[in-house]
Amino acid sequence: MEIIKFKGVKKRYYSGTEALKDIHFSVKRGEIIGIIGPNGAGKTTLIKLILGLLKPTEGEIEIFGKNIKNIKKLERNKIGMVLDTPGLYDDLTIEENIKFWQKVYKKNNNEIWNLIDRWKLTEKKKTLIKNLSAGMRQKVAILNSLSHDPELVIMDEPTSNLDPEARRDIVDFLKGFKGTDKSLIITSHDLFDIERICTRIIFLRKGKVIVDGTLKEMKKALKIEDKVKIIVSQKIPERIIRENNINLSDEKTTIIPEEKLDKILEIFRKEGIDVKRIEDEKTTLEDMYISIVREDEENVGYN
Ligand SMILES: Nc1ncnc2c1ncn2[C@@H]1O[C@H](COP(=O)(O)OP(=O)(O)O)[C@@H](O)[C@H]1O
Ligand SMILES: [Mg+2]
Missing domain, CATH: 3.30.70 (Alpha-Beta Plaits)
Known part of the structure; x- marks a missing residue:
């Protein structure tokens, strides 16, 4: 079943910037997708459109088989999100933050408490968010996004600005989505992380999808051999x-x-x-990224 479908989607901001131009793609249940591309390529815009936080200028978006216009409050219980700003309540403790969201969603994911353990946050459960390190805050943002056991999780740069240990913990956790029936969409500049976490890559550049496929398919398309x-x-x-x-x-x-x-x-x-x-x-995603950007520049010029 397709849980996301973009049909000819364009997004133009009031400033006149065309952030996305004619985007077509769909996502099936269980897919782990990495959205990559240079700054300003349109990754965050794409994510906000999926979440219903922005409306497309043209084209249609379907979420869980329904036109996004007909989904009143995005099927909240089915989606979890981490945006590029953590959006936490600074004056609540970790525990209070999580319980707050579980109340909002009227649903509990008991696995959260295991994850708190695994992430060494058990002793910090009663600590206010404002007193946590950046890595810990990001972990709490991720825990919040999972607190209602969503089917689809969307994260914008979940591993940026983290210390190596926090990053490793989060990447190891995200790797676990592979082979489950949950779907994950993440953006990152860290291609090494994307390569380890994702099964499919969508490469955005100047508001267009220039590559969409598995690593294997990318290698084949670029005629790269290991x-x-x-x-x-x-x-x-x-x-x-x-x-x-x-x-x-x-x-x-x-x-x-x-x-x-x-x-x-x-x-x-x-x-x-x-x-x-x-x-x-082995050819890494980073090698391919560079090779694609170069090829694209040769084809379309620098405009
Ligand atoms: N709220 C906004 N108003 C006007 N332009 C915006 C806004 N948000 C993003 N943009 C522009 O849209 C383009 C895509 O931005 P964004 O989706 O944030 O890219 P990315 O996440 O890939 O860095 C950029 O040119 C950016 O400057
Ligand atoms: Mg962004």
Whole structure:
């Protein structure tokens, strides 16, 4: 079942800025989507449209199979959100914040209390939000968004400005959405996090979707192959380099397409070249991001 559908959606702000231009995409239950793209690409605008916090200038949006116009107060119990400002009540404690939202939604998610434990917040339950570190506040914002056990969770930059430990805790938790029937949409500039958390990437640039697919599909579209690095303990003879069309990064290191690994190892064995180490040179989402931005600039120019 499609839980989100955008059909030709445009968003123009009163200032005249066209933040989104003709957006089409849909999200199925259970998908974990990372929305990426440079600053000003339209990520936050897209998220606010899904949440009904902004209205599209043109086009149609469906949420849980219904036109968003006909959903009075967004089907509140089904959606959880973390926006780029945490939006917490500073003068309440962690516990009071969570209970407040559970009252608003008239629903409890008891898993929250386990998560509080896991995130080492148990001792801080009675601490006022204003006295917490940025990492802890962000954790509370996430706990709030989950307090009513939503089916769809939407988070705008949940891991930005956090210390490494808080970030690790949050990323580890978000990784757990994979394989469940809950859906998650997050934006982030941290492509390493997105790569670990998400199953599908939507790449926005200047208000347009320029890529939409899994990492595998992105690799294929960009004609990128995974590579491996072979490090040997002696200089590789000139003849072997020439005969096998090997590229060297230095005289004892070569990077080759993964599919050629067996063949090259066999040649090295025959030639008596001692292999010290083999390392993955996997193409990361960041590599792909850079490559897409460059390609896009070549195609459309800098305007
Ligand atoms: N409230 C607003 N009024 C006018 N322009 C806005 C507003 N919010 C965002 N914009 C503009 O819309 C574009 C997309 O912004 P945004 O959705 O925040 O991008 P992102 O989250 O990808 O950084 C930017 O050019 C931004 O300056
Ligand atoms: Mg944003």
